Amino acid sequence: MKTLLTSVALLCCANQVIASDLESAVSLSLPKLEQLYLHLHQNPELSLQEKNTGARLAQELRQLGFDVTDRVGGYGVVGLFKNGLGPTVMIRADTDGLPIIEQTGKSYASKVRVQDANNNTVGVMHGCGHDIHMTSFIGAAEQLIKNKHQWKGTLMMVAQPAEEVGAGAKAMLKEGLFSKFAKPDHVLGLHVSASLPAGKVAISPGYALANVDSVDITVKGQGGHGAYPHTTIDPVVLASRIVLGIQTITSREISPLKPSVITVGSIHGGSKHNIISNEVKLQLTLRSYDREVRDQQIAALKRLTQGVAISAGLPADKAPVVYVHESESIPSTYNDPELANAVTASIKNELGEENVVKADPVMAGEDFGLFGRTVENVPITIFWLGGVNPQDYAAAQKNGTVLPSLHSSKFAPDYPLALQTGVRAMTASALDLFNQ
Template identity: 40%
Template structure:
C-alpha cells in the first residue's frame, strides 16, 4: 500500500462519520469552557476515546486527556488538540452560538466563547482517532491522541508535563498539531522552521507623586510617564531593529487613577512582545527595560519602576525534515489546496510537549473561512477588514470543508509514520 492507499482506507469511513462529527462540533461550540475548567469537554473526549478502544488517561494536569491506540509494532505518533475557550462574548449569529458565562481565574464573571477554534481542533482529532481505530489494517504502531487544556493562558502544556505526562504515555517518535487560521477553508498551510513567535508578557508599574488635578506642579504624573513609555516603546521596532526582522511590541493595557481631577501615585502597563529567536528576544527585552527606566528617570519618578515577567510562550519551530515529509503528503492528498503557510506572530505552548519528549514536530495552518467570502474580500483588497480573525467575537470556522479537511490532515500526517505501506491494498478495511 502507498501512503495514499493507507489514507484512502482510513478516510473511507469519513462520509458515514461526518454527520456525527458535525453534531459534536456544534455541541462543543455551544458549551465552551475556560482554561482549566474544561471538565465537560474532557468528559466527552474520554467517552469518545474509550469507544474507539483507546487506553484513556484522564485528569492529566487537571483536565488533560490522552488516548493511546496501540496497533502492533511500529512508530508512535502524537496528535494534539487544545480544548479551552476564551472570555469573549460571541457575536457570530450562528444557531449554535455560545451563551455561556464562567468565573475566570481573577474571580470575575465573564462570557465564554470558542473564539479561537479549539472546538474544531478537538472535533477533528476525535474524528481522526475514530477512523484510525476502524481501519487497523491500514497502519501499524501507536497513536497518541492528546487533548490539552489551557492553551490560552499558556500553562496547560506545562501542567500536563508537571503531572508526569512523559511517564504516563509512550514516547512519540514525532508530534503533530494544527490550528484554524483565516485562510480559505479546505487549505492546509505548512511552514518549515520558525512558524509561530515566542511571546513575553510584562507588567510594568511606574511611580510618581499624587496631587490635585489643578496643581500638577505638586505632582510627578505617572500617567505622563506611562504615556511617554508607550510612545517610546514603538521605536524599538521602528528604529532599533532591521526592517527585515519580524518583532511585535504591543502595550495592551494602561491603568492609572480613578478620577479626572486626581493625579494618581502610580500607573500600570501590560506589554506583550513577540519574537522568533532568543537573540532578538533578549535585545528587545533589554530595550524595554532601558526605555522604562530612562523615562522614569527623565520625569523624576519617586522610585524605580517595577518590571514583572508574566506568562511566556515558547517559539514554534517546525522540524525541517518532518515538515518536508508532511508537506509532500499533503500535496498528494490535497493538491492545490496544500499551500505554503505564512509566518505567524501568534504564539502557542504546544512545542513544550514534544520538546519535553525530545521529539521533532510540525504544526500547520488549517483554513477555516468560506472560500467564496475570502476570495471576494481578496479581490476588494479588504481581507484584513472583512475577515474576522481568531479571538474576534465574530470568529467561527465555516463548518465544512474545515472539519473534513482537518480530519484528513491529521490522518494523513499520522500515516506518514504509521502507514502500513508493506501490506497489500486489498488487506485494508
C-alpha cells in the first residue's frame, strides 16, 4: 500500500487518491487472491452442502479481524467489522456450485464428483462464477480493512449459500440476518457476466433480474389401448393443447409493456407406442418483473388447464393439478436507482468511464433481490462483472460466434482480470458509501 498523502490532499482529491492507491494495492494482493480462487474453483460444493466453502471464507474473514459467525441459514457466514460511528454497508457473495461436469480443458478444472440428493453421481463446477464472487468478496474485505482509516461505520460481509436453489437468502433472513447481526444501510453484490469482457462492469438501475417460479402441471386422463382412442380421454392430447394455449397468456393476456416469459421445459407421459396413458407431467419456469404479472401468469395457468379438462369431458376429480413451488420462488431484483447511480459513479471514477456501461434487465433470477424486500426496506444494488477474455470477446463479436454462457460446462472466466476489476469496483463503491 502506498504511503498516504497529506490530509489536505485527501480532503481535496479523495477519490483520485483512493483510485491510485487501490489499483496498485489490488495488484499486489492478486497472487494471493488467485490462489484462493483456484482453491475455490477446484473444490466446489453443491447447494446446501457448502460446509468446507463456508469454513474457508470464515477463516479468511477472521484473519482479517472480523467478528465471524458461521452456519447461519445453513452454511452461511456473517462477518462484522465495526469501525466507529457511520453507516452499515453489507457486501454479499454466493457460495454454491452447480451439478455440472466441467469441460473447459483448463489445468485447474474441477474434478469433483459427489452424490446428489437422489443418489446420482454428478460433477460439481462453479459454472455460474460464484468462485469469482467469493474471491472478489474477500479481496474487497482485505482492501477495506487495510484502508479502515479512510472510513467509519460497520462493514458487514455476508457469504450466502444455496443461491442456485433459491434457498440461501431466505434462510439467512429467517435466521435474523438483519436483526441478530446488523441492519445495513446499503447492500452491494456483484455477478460475473458471460457476455461482457473482463475489465468492464455493467449496471442496471431499477429492475435487474426477474421473478422466478417453478410450476408443475399434472394433466390427468382416462387411459386405454392406442387402437381405440375413442374409449379414452388422452392426456397427451390435452397436454399438447395446454402447451399451445400457454403461448397466448403472454401474447394475449399480459400487457406487451410488461415482460413475461412462460417456458415449458419438460413434458413426460406414456410408456409404450400403443398405450394411451392416464397422466402427463409438465414442468414450467415463469419469469416476470412485476408481482402482478407473476400472479396473473399463475391464475391464467390454473384457468386454462381447467378449461381444457372441462372441454374434454373430464370429471372434476380428474382436473389438472397446478403446483407452484413457493419455497423455490424468488422475487425480482430491483436495484435501488439512487444507490445504483451512486455505485455507477464510484466505479466509473475507479475504473474509468469507458469501462462502465448500462445493463439491460435480464430474465435470469437471483435471490439477492430478497435482501431488498424485507420490512427494513434496505436499498440494494448488484452489478455485472465482465468475465470474458477481452480477445475472445472481440473475436466472437467479429465472427458472430456464441460464447459459453453461465451454467455452461465450458464457461471459463478470465479470472485474473475479473478479480482485479471486481475487487476495485466493490471496494471503491463501499468506500464512497461509507463517506457520503
